[in-house]
Amino acid sequence: MTSIETVSSATAGGLLMNGAPPSLEVRSLTRRFGKLKAVDDVSFVAWPGQVIGFIGPNGAGKTTTMRILATLDTPTEGDAFVCGKSVIDDADAVRAKLGFMPDGFGKYPNMSVVEYLDFFARAYGLTGAARRDAVERVLVFTELRRIAHKSVTELSKGMGQRLGLGRTLVHDPEVLILDEPAAGLDPRARVELRELIALLARDLNKTVLISSHILTELGEICDAAAIIEAGRILVSGTVEEIRAARRTKAAAKVEGGVSGGAAMAVRTLGEPAEAVRWLLQQPGVTAAAEAGRAAGFTFDGEDAERAALLRNMLTAGFDVTEFAAETESLEDAFMALTEGITQ
Numbered sequence: 525m526t527s528i529e530t531v532s533s534a535t536a537g538g539l540l541m542n543g544a545p546p547s548l549e550v551r552s553l554t555r556r557f558g559k560l561k562a563v564d565d566v567s568f569v570a571w572p573g574q575v576i577g578f579i580g581p582n583g584a585g586k587t588t589t590m591r592i593l594a595t596l597d598t599p600t601e602g603d604a605f606v607c608g609k610s611v612i613d614d615a616d617a618v619r620a621k622l623g624f625m626p627d628g629f630g631k632y633p634n635m636s637v638v639e640y641l642d643f644f645a646r647a648y649g650l651t652g653a654a655r656r657d658a659v660e661r662v663l664v665f666t667e668l669r670r671i672a673h674k675s676v677t678e679l680s681k682g683m684g685q686r687l688g689l690g691r692t693l694v695h696d697p698e699v700l701i702l703d704e705p706a707a708g709l710d711p712r713a714r715v716e717l718r719e720l721i722a723l724l725a726r727d728l729n730k731t732v733l734i735s736s737h738i739l740t741e742l743g744e745i746c747d748a749a750a751i752i753e754a755g756r757i758l759v760s761g762t763v764e765e766i767r768a769a770r771r772t773k774a775a776a777k778v779e780g781g782v783s784g785g786a787a788m789a790v791r792t793l794g795e796p797a798e799a800v801r802w803l804l805q806q807p808g809v810t811a812a813a814e815a816g817r818a819a820g821f822t823f824d825g826e827d828a829e830r831a832a833l834l835r836n837m838l839t840a841g842f843d844v845t846e847f848a849a850e851t852e853s854l855e856d857a858f859m860a861l862t863e864g865i866t867q
C-alpha cells in the first residue's frame with residue numbers, strides 16, 4: 525500500500541453538508557494490538573440518511589473500528605464522534621444514539637422473538653407503554669410480528685438477522701453500525717435486508733455504516749463508501765465522488781487529456797482507436813481512450829452539445845452502434861482507483 529485517497533469533499537470542506545454536521549465522524553483513529561496496527565489513522569464521515577459501505581478484506585480492521593464506534597473498545601489514538609459525541613469522552617451519550625449489530629450475537633434459549641426484543645428494550649431503560657410501543661414498532665418494521673412467539677433458537681438465518689437488526693432499533697438510534705449483516709444469507713434474504721436498510725436511511729433518515737468484504741454486496745445500497753485494507757483507508761467519499769475520482773484518474777492517464785466531464789462510451793463498426801483519435805479533436809471532449817470494443821471518453825457539455833457531437837460523428841462517416849453515458853459500478857470504480865495501490 526503506497527497511498528491513501530480521500531475523495532470526500534465534505535472532509536475537505538469543513539465538515540458540513542447542507543449546513544448540518546456529520547452524524548458519524550471517524551477522526552485519525554488508530555488501534556494497536558501489541559505491534560499490530562489493526563486500525564491505522566482511519567478517518568471518514570457519514571451523514572443522516574446515508575448508507576456508507578465499510579469495505580475491506582478479512583482482517584482489514586472493520587470490526588475493530590466498529591467496536592470502537594460502539595464504545596466496546598477504545599482507540600490507541602484518535603477519536604470518533606456519533607452525533608457530535610465523543611466515543612471516548614461521552615460514551616453513554618454515544619450509546620443512546622447508536623445501534624450496533626455485531627457479526628455474531630447470542631440468542632438465549634427459551635426466549636421468544638418478542639421476549640428477546642423486550643429484553644433489549646429493558647436494557648435500554650424503556651418502561652411501560654414506551655417499551656411496548658418500541659417492541660411493537662420493531663416487530664412491524666422487521667416483519668417479525670407473525671413469528672413474534674417463535675423461539676429465537678428456531679429462526680432461519682434470514683429471520684435471525686432481522687431479529688439482530690431489530691434488536692439494534694429498539695431505542696430508535698440515529699446511527700446504525702452493522703457488521704457483515706448479509707454474511708451467510710441466501711439471495712432473497714439479502715434483498716429483503718437491503719430493502720430494510722434502504723428504508724432506515726431514506727425514510728427514517730438514519731445513518732447506516734455497513735461492513736462487508738464483498739464489494740458487490742454493498743454496491744447497490746450504498747451512497748458512500750470507505751474502503752479499508754490492512755488498517756488503512758484507501759479511498760472514502762460518496763459513490764459519486766469515488767466515481768469522479770476514478771474518471772479524473774482515467775482522464776489523467778490519457779496523454780494531453782484534461783480531466784472533467786461526464787463519462788461516455790461510443791461503439792462503432794470500425795476500430796475504437798479511430799473513434800478515439802477523432803474524439804480527441806472535438807470540442808467538449810476532455811479525454812478519450814479505448815475501452816475494449818468501445819471508445820470511452822469524458823465530455824464536458826450540455827445535451828445540445830452532446831447531440832451535436834453524435835451528429836458530427838455520423839457526418840464524419842462513423843457507423844455508430846451505441847452512444848451512451850457510462851454508468852460505472854462502485855466495484856469498477858474501486859478496482860480502477862485502487863489499481864497499483866494495494867500490494
Ligand SMILES: Nc1ncnc2c1ncn2[C@@H]1O[C@H](COP(=O)(O)OP(=O)(O)OP(=O)(O)O)[C@@H](O)[C@H]1O
Nearest residue numbers: 557560562580581582583584585586587588589737
Ligand atoms: N483483541 C485482539 N487482539 C489481537 N489482535 C486483534 C484483536 N482483534 C483484532 N485483532 C487483529 O486485528 C486485525 C483486524 O481485525 P478485524 O477483526 O478488525 O478485521 P475485519 O476487517 O473485521 O476482518 P473480518 O472481515 O475477518 O471480520 C486482524 O489482524 C486481527 O487478527
